[in-house]
Amino acid sequence: MKTLLSLFLGTTLGITAFCERQKPNFIVFIADDVSWDDFACYGDPNAQTPEIDKLAESGITFTNTYLTASSCSPSRNSIMTGRYPHNTGAAELHTSPPEAMLSMAEVLKQNGYYCGHSGKFHMGDYAHRGFDVIYTSREDVGDGGEKSWVQSLAERPMDKPFFMWFAAYDAHRAWGENEFSGTHNPDEIKVPYYYIDDAETRQDLAHYYDEIKRFDHYIGLCIQELEKQGQLENTFIIVMADNGRAFPAAKTRVNDRGMKTPFVVSWPQNIKRASTCDSLVSVIDIAPTFFELAGAELPEQFQGRSFSALLKKPQQEFRNYVFSEHNWHDYEAHERMVRSKDLLYILNARPNKPQLGPTDSVGSPTHISLVKSQQAGTLTTAQADIFVTPRPREELYDCTSDTEQWLNIASLPDRQNDLAKMRAVLDEWREQTGDTTPATLTPDYYLPEPGYIKTEQHGTRGENPGAARKATEINAPGPF
Structure with a gap:
């Protein structure tokens, strides 16, 4: 009987371990301050991202995946809790959800x-308890x-099975020297038309793309390690960013330049060929997707839904x-955005504030070049947009004809419906x-210069x- 019992227990434990191994692994590679179309697989002529492109070539490139905040910690907390920023209790930069709130990990x-x-962690102590190991010191994680x-x-x-949250500092300012510095020649950079095409802006963008190159390189090293372990086939990989450049x-804006994220999904065992997905997806849908694929129940706290059917x-x-939503990030703000496939609507409770972006953008050579051109009176309408004040309280954009959302049609008679x-x-x-919309919001911490x-x-x-x-106690997701 003892022998039979031992055999039974051994077999049962073996089956359990086998089943555990069959669950998919998950890796989220999340870049810092990278816009949705700044990888080569999204058509950026400046980007050198061969490793991410390889994942796209055998996976799915999502073209309409949206963040809930274009701001570091609110965005990351939203992904990790599967909740909108105001429902996490951490809607503003450098704030944290309550300790009792569950994390995806x-x-x-x-x-x-x-x-x-x-x-990079930047999510507060509440999320620490979900991880078995955390590397966050600069000595451990590098520049x-x-x-x-x-x-x-x-x-x-x-x-x-494993879940890894691999969060780069790349490409967050300030730029530092790295093994890929100088990879991008400033003279060959294609400058977006809403910036000034001068030497300072070109060099600024070249440094930015050098850091994206480093992010891409380390993704490639991880892929090599997964192949060596025989785990690549059963590893569900997401490559994304926390907010726009x-x-x-870009960064802190609620239009596509700020809120849309690159979103490349690879899972060789279940995705057999390159595909493009144009469906709308929110980052609060990531956790429910992982839970479904892992065979875990979806706690009611999570406001998103699984997008596994899109695979x-x-x-x-x-x-x-x-x-x-856009809440305080260096400057007072309160904006809300809803995006359908065809339309984008913005409600701005602080229209008296310009859309300069956060202080790291305001201090950039690219911004300073715009200021000089503003003083010279030579800005185009698109270049001048960040300085406009007061702004409209309501904005409406037709995303089928105005893909970059420059022409506000909210006042047009034929668009009132x-x-x-x-x-x-x-x-x-x-x-x-x-x-x-609180009467007293967090005020500007810095002068707009x-x-x-x-x-x-x-x-x-x-x-x-x-x-x-008490939005932290509300789990309703709103319209889907």
Whole structure:
């Protein structure tokens, strides 16, 4: 009997271990301050991203995946909790969700996953408990945040499925020297038309693309390690970013230049050929997708839905709407955005504020070149957009004919039905999710000029959006 019992237990444990190994592994490679179309596989002529391009060639390139905030910590907290920023209690930069809030890593760990983090964290202490190992010191992660990625894969227990959150500092300012410095020749850089095409802007962009190159290189090293371990086939990989580039007209904006993220998905075992998915996806849908594929129940806290059906049929529709928000990030702000496949609507509660971007953008050579041209009176309409004040309280864009959202059609008589429809959808989302517009928001911490010059209000915090309605306790997702 003892022998039979031992055989039974051994077989049962063996089956359990086998089943655990069959669960897919998950890796999220998340860049810092990289716009959605700044990889070569998205058509950027400046980018050198061969490793990401290889993943796209055998995976799915999503073209309409949206962040919920174009700001580092609110964006990352939203992904990790599967909740909109005002529902995390951490809608503003440098704030954290409550300790009791679940993280994606914690749920996966409860379901048998080994969870590792390496690189930039920026999510507060609440999320630490979900990870088995965390590398965050500059000594461990290096200037770009990628130094311990391969090590994390090599040191993991080999008898468990794993989830890795590999978060680069690349391409966050300030630019530093690295092994890829000088990869991009400033003279060959194609400058976006809404910047000034001068030597300073070209060099600024060249440094930016050098850091994207480093991010891409370390992804390639991780792929090599996965192949060596025989784990690449069963590893679900996402390559994305937390917000738009730290240049004018991108980071902190709620239009596509700020809120859309690159989103390349690779899973060789289940995605057999290169595909493009144009369906709307929100980053709050990442955690529910992982949970479904891992066989884990979806806690009611998570406001997104699994997009796993798109892996088999990328051409089908998924969401009708995605929602995003812009709250304090160096400067006072309160904007809300809803995007459908064809329309983008913005509600701005602080139209008296220009759209300069955060201080790292305001201090950039690219921004300074725009200021000089503004003083000379030579800016084009697109280049002058960041300085416009007051701004419209409502903006509406036809994304089929105006893909970069420059022509505000909210006041056109023949678009009033579209305006009313999108306004109603956003109002419904705000009501259902408990969003608020506090009378006292966190004020500007810096003057709107280069040099990080502090205001008298520096360090003062206002009321967090959603706090008055206890939005952290509301799980309703709003319109889908």
